[in-house]
Amino acid sequence: MSKRNLIIVSNRLPLSVKRVDNAYTSSLSSGGLVTSLSGLTKSTQFRWFGWPGIQVQDEEERGKVLDSLAQHGAVAIFLDEELAHSHYNGFSNQILWPILHYQSGVVFTDKPWQAYQRVNELFAETIAGAAQDGDLIWVHDYHLMLLPQMLRARLKAQGKHCAVGFSLHTPFPAGDFWRSLPVRNELIEGMLSADLIGFHTDEYKQNFTQSCANILGARTEIPGKIQYKDRLICADKFIVGIDPAKFEDTLRNEQVQARIRELEEKYKGMQIIIGIDRLDYIKGLTQKLKGFGEFLDQHPEMKNKVVLFQVAVPSREDVKEYQELETELSTLVGKINGKHATPDGTPIIYMHRSVSFDELTALYSIADVCLLTSNRDGMNLVAFEYVACQARRHGVLALSEFAGASAFMKEGSITFNPANTTQVAEAIYRALTLDEEEKKMRYEKLSSFVNANTSAKWGENFINRLSRHI
Numbered sequence: 001m002s003k004r005n006l007i008i009v010s011n012r013l014p015l016s017v018k019r020v021d022n023a024y025t026s027s028l029s030s031g032g033l034v035t036s037l038s039g040l041t042k043s044t045q046f047r048w049f050g051w052p053g054i055q056v057q058d059e060e061e062r063g064k065v066l067d068s069l070a071q072h073g074a075v076a077i078f079l080d081e082e083l084a085h086s087h088y089n090g091f092s093n094q095i096l097w098p099i100l101h102y103q104s105g106v107v108f109t110d111k112p113w114q115a116y117q118r119v120n121e122l123f124a125e126t127i128a129g130a131a132q133d134g135d136l137i138w139v140h141d142y143h144l145m146l147l148p149q150m151l152r153a154r155l156k157a158q159g160k161h162c163a164v165g166f167s168l169h170t171p172f173p174a175g176d177f178w179r180s181l182p183v184r185n186e187l188i189e190g191m192l193s194a195d196l197i198g199f200h201t202d203e204y205k206q207n208f209t210q211s212c213a214n215i216l217g218a219r220t221e222i223p224g225k226i227q228y229k230d231r232l233i234c235a236d237k238f239i240v241g242i243d244p245a246k247f248e249d250t251l252r253n254e255q256v257q258a259r260i261r262e263l264e265e266k267y268k269g270m271q272i273i274i275g276i277d278r279l280d281y282i283k284g285l286t287q288k289l290k291g292f293g294e295f296l297d298q299h300p301e302m303k304n305k306v307v308l309f310q311v312a313v314p315s316r317e318d319v320k321e322y323q324e325l326e327t328e329l330s331t332l333v334g335k336i337n338g339k340h341a342t343p344d345g346t347p348i349i350y351m352h353r354s355v356s357f358d359e360l361t362a363l364y365s366i367a368d369v370c371l372l373t374s375n376r377d378g379m380n381l382v383a384f385e386y387v388a389c390q391a392r393r394h395g396v397l398a399l400s401e402f403a404g405a406s407a408f409m410k411e412g413s414i415t416f417n418p419a420n421t422t423q424v425a426e427a428i429y430r431a432l433t434l435d436e437e438e439k440k441m442r443y444e445k446l447s448s449f450v451n452a453n454t455s456a457k458w459g460e461n462f463i464n465r466l467s468r469h470i
């Protein structure tokens with residue numbers, strides 16, 4: 001497939017651009033969407049459109065940013081600061097994100113909704129202008145639910161026929177939750193202008209299909225198809241994954257091996273639990289810490305024998321709920337460490353920052369258990385990454401039943417309901433005490449799943465299906 005044929009669109013580009021002195025430098029941004037789409041670059045060529053994450057007014061300066069991104073096949077869609085803030089923080093992350101993740105008490109206001117519509121329009125104008133007849137356009141995630149409709153109208157006016165796909169990376173909630181959103185109709189109508197809509201799990205697909213039937217009166221008798229107005233839209237599950245080879249290659253790196261030896265020496269005789277999460281209330285970090293605290297209370301014999309490494313990657317720091325969560329977590333870590341630390345050790349090593357890819361790979365590799373406690377989570381690629389780094393140790397995945405990943409990884413992992421602190425504590429104990437044979441058996445199931453469902457395969461499947469609509 002040539003570069004001209006496929007256009008990928010996401011709110012945030014995979015590269016965050018920063019101005020350093022008189023030039024612009026780009027670094028990879030965090031999060032699962034970037035991980036999954038970056039894995040695609042090996043097998044497929046595409047142009048990636050999105051917001052560059054910085055404010056640039058001057059035309060000449062904008063040109064420099066465009067030039068620097070063009071080297072990576074990326075195209076910036078510039079947004080004014082206030083508009084970007086209101087679209088990303090105001091509507092996407094303070095209204096839509098909580099509803100998609102079953103949070104109640106969301107307050108809807110008009111200004112962020114207007115910003116959301118405006119940003120979707122700006123994306124539609126740029127992309128319709130850049131697309132050529134016959135292109136495939138693949139739109140990603142909840143920040144751009146109106147884009148398929150706005151794009152289709154503009155492409156039609158320009159006499160271009162392109163296939164438009166949309167992938168949602170979050171859950172799609174059950175009917176009552178979606179119904180509570182005043183602009184529920186507009187958003188699902190926006191998505192329904194795509195030819196193909198992808199979800200992480202069958203549950204999310206079914207929830208969406210039901211909302212289309214109940215709210216818009218769409219016909220949904222044929223499995224995998226939604227008939228709305230005069231169009232037939234395909235909806236399906238596409239299993240997103242990672243690029244396991246990237247982790248295996250990094251593990252072979254001599255510096256990473258040295259770091260692994262160093263950490264293993266330092267924590268000799270202890271078991272390590274790893275947690276890697278964006279600092280987000282959907283990740284259930286409060287429940288994780290409380291569950292770990294209860295586990296320590298119940299198992300004094302494990303004192304100084306187990307350590308939890310928790311990386312909490314800063315995220316959406318302009319949103320009040322995220323700021324409050326940070327304060328709550330720091331306090332909780334202090335309380336648990338205060339109660340259980342001894343001169344010989346501290347049970348929680350809490351890192352409120354991102355870590356380098358090499359360090360992340362080393363941490364995954366030395367951990368006996370990976371503990372993921374999401375209240376809700378579209379997929380959770382950390383679960384996949386941990387498995388990719390555990391061929392030697394056969395570590396145990398302790399996974400919330402509310403992470404999308406548990407729809408596929410239930411058998412090989414230990415699953416639990418994170419709302420119950422005692423269940424979290426019990427899952428930790430079970431994971432730490434599984435015998436080697438059972439660990440190996442479970443690991444093999446997880447490993448075959450992760451290696452069979454790579455990000456490259458996900459992309460190829462979606463693009464193949466989408467190209468049937470051209």
Ligand SMILES: O=P(O)(O)OC[C@H]1O[C@H](O[C@H]2O[C@H](CO)[C@@H](O)[C@H](O)[C@H]2O)[C@H](O)[C@@H](O)[C@@H]1O
Nearest residue numbers: 012031032033141169170240377378379380381
């Ligand atoms: O861009 P941010 O606001 O910093 O957030 C990072 C990403 O978070 C969400 O990721 C989701 O996509 C993952 C890959 O499909 C999935 O595994 C995870 O469960 C989801 O939470 C969000 O949907 C992305 O758009 C963000 O970029």
Ligand SMILES: O=c1ccn([C@@H]2O[C@H](COP(=O)(O)OP(=O)(O)O)[C@@H](O)[C@H]2O)c(=O)[nH]1
Nearest residue numbers: 030031032033035278313354355380381382
């Ligand atoms: O310091 C870090 C730690 C983790 N990650 C990556 O962030 C992604 C998290 O994806 P996931 O699907 O688990 O959740 P999301 O953050 O997208 O909700 C994974 O690929 C991690 O490797 C990162 O970019 N920087």
